[in-house]
Amino acid sequence: MFLPYLLAYGRTPWPFVSQLGNYLGALVNWVKLQNSSQTSEGDAAQEADELLFSIVGWHALTLPQNPAQLAEARMDMLAVLLAIGLDPKKSVIFFQEDNPNHTELAWILSCITPVGKLRRMTTWKARLATARNHPEEQQVQDALKDANSEVDETGLNAGLFTYPVLQAADILVYRATHVPVGDDQTQHLELCRDLADQFNRTYKSKYRMFPLPVQLNTPSSRILSLRSPTSKMSKSSPDAQSRILLTDSTAVIASKIKSAVTDSIQGITWDPVGRPGTANLLSILAACNGDESVKETASRYQGKNHGALKRDVTEAVEEMLKGPRREFERLKGDREYLRNIAREGAEKARVKSEVTMKEVRGRIGLA
Structure with a gap:
């Protein structure tokens, strides 16, 4: 029986810190998972043995990076995770690149991975388009919809x-x-x-080497681009006005929301298809308030205009982010503390993963 380890997918350190879409779509839920100490599979809840959160520097290298900016970004990302409420006493927080067991296992897995499976993966196609500074164009959307779509592999x-x-x-x-x-x-x-299944079948033993991990569904808000509200808000978009960063000042937040794309229709209604820009602002407001659905939020604005909606969204976003922003600035100035947290987290991660790798090496004949 496998212990219920819960791994929160890593965050890539970009040259600027997380944006509102990441915060409302993932980070808030990570904190809730940590503090609830419960995971669920279907309707059955079970005690979580451990939560692990990583900052994935090796993944960042798949796209061109400025080394100095990357070094700064990885520390900033750690500060963000701590500022929003992740607690190193409750969770393991570490830099992926501080644990070489990740890349050792990746090489072993690559030796049993069919190239055809990788070629059908859609997200590398989208990331390739992102590298060309076209993250919101139809090329990306087509790649995400069609696993067999052909893309220009120049630069891959x-x-x-x-x-x-x-x-x-x-x-x-x-x-x-x-x-x-x-x-x-x-x-x-x-x-x-x-x-995992391929490894288990290739290197059989009395019990399975790996569990088949399941997706943990948590309620989350899908926040879209302020400038192109049919696409997700993205930290990699070339348009800085399309996203709100956790470190944006009150004035910058107000400016970005004021310039957010809406429509010329009078009144405020919830219509994600016909009025995506307006719907996006309603989604942001509902997520910030947290105590009502987006449709309930929309009903309160039926007789109001976009100006009133944007003003209230600005106030709600600022109120939600001011605490984490203040804590981020404090942590950012204490690099020694951040390095200690990363060092302690990496040691815990290495100890846990070494148990896995010792057995993996034995099964494949390299021990």
């Missing part, structure tokens, strides 16, 4: 092509049983399960 490197295998290793090296990921990562989790 082996790391980007095979990074889904490293993602699988990130999970399996801890024998994680639950992974809280969004629908955009479902294909990656399916590959992870396939590779």
Whole structure:
């Protein structure tokens, strides 16, 4: 029987910290999972043995990076995770690159991964488009919808092509049983399960080496781009006005929301298809308030205009982010504390993963 390890998928350190979509869509739920100490599979709840959160620097290298900016970004990302409420006394928080067991297992898994499976992965195609600074164009949307779509592979490197295998290793090296990921990562989790099953069948023993991890569904808000409200809010978009960063000042937040794309229709109604920009602002407001549904929020604005809605969204976002922003600035100035947290987390991660790797090496004949 596998212990119910829960691995929260890692965050990639970009040259700027997390944006509102990440915060409301993932980070808030990570804190809730940590503090609830419960995971669920279907309707059955079970005690969580451990939660692990990683900052995935090796994944960042699949796209061009400025080394100095990357070094700064990884520490900033750690500060963000702590600022929003993750507690190193309750969870294991670490840099992926501080645990070489991830890459060792990734290589072993790559040796049993069919190239055809990787070629059908949609997200490397989207990331390749992102690298060309076209993250919101139809090319990305088509890639995400069609596993067999053809894309221009100019600039594709082996790391980007095979990074889904490293993602699988990130999970399996801890024998994680639950992974809280969004629908955009479902294909990656399916590959992870396939590779776990392939390893179990290839290197048989009295019991399975790896569990088949399941997706942990948690309520989350899908926050869209302020400038292109049919696409997700993205930290990699070339348009800085399209996203709200956790570190944005009150004035910057107000400016970005004021310039958010809406429509010319009078009144405020909930219509995600016909009025995506307006619906996005309502989603943000409902998520910030947290005590009512988006439809209930919309009903309160039936007789109001976009100006009133944008003003209230600005106030709600500022109120929600001011605490984490203040804590982030404090933590950012204490690099020694951050390094100690990362060092302690990496040691815990290495100890847990080494148990897995010792057995893996034995099963494949390298021990």
